[in-house]
Amino acid sequence: QKEVEQNSGPLSVPEGAIASLNCTYSDRGSQSFFWYRQYSGKSPELIMFIYSNGDKEDGRFTAQLNKASQYVSLLIRDSQPSDSATYLCAVKQAGTALIFGKGTTLSVSS
């Protein structure tokens, strides 16, 4: 059974701090990795995706991938109260469906 694991949280950080969200996956053949943000009662929306080992930056967000250790992380710099949401990690292997983790709830206090 392919698995994607996330700490459910809540992860609480003060405004302006760096929030670090982690995700591990079981299938070594996984090829692409996604981070979605979901506000309560709303649909998931893509933050970013990453295919290659290393870091990928987009504004205040940085995704980090380490295939050898089978983890992917999301860093949010200068966290804002509007970043408070559930963050879903999703992993895909070629030819299979996207598998979602259960999500980590982030709370940013002002």
Add this chain to the structure above:
Amino acid sequence: EAQVTQNPRYLITVTGKKLTVTCSQNMNHEYMSWYRQDPGLGLRQIYYSMNVEVTDKGDVPEGYKVSRKEKRNFPLILESPSPNQTSLYFCASSRPSTSSGANVLTFGAGSRLTVL
């Protein structure tokens, strides 16, 4: 506007009364999928479709049916709903895995279903 449209957004029904949740996308996406989301269980895939007339089971297909007669539409059918199908349902679509931006799912707004 590129979007995935689901209807109804909210529905309360009774056990055994057949219902259909419609899903339509205007992005010419080949891939479409249905998920249900329950507290503590995350997003779980019900069914997916790689293209017209091609559908396959996801992780939790029991009690559901789908069809893909047209590229833009992917309805979810509950032939005899039961209370354990009370959930928040999302339809999503994406381009095929061989193109750039592949597997970036666009989600509908969600359909909250309650079965009494």
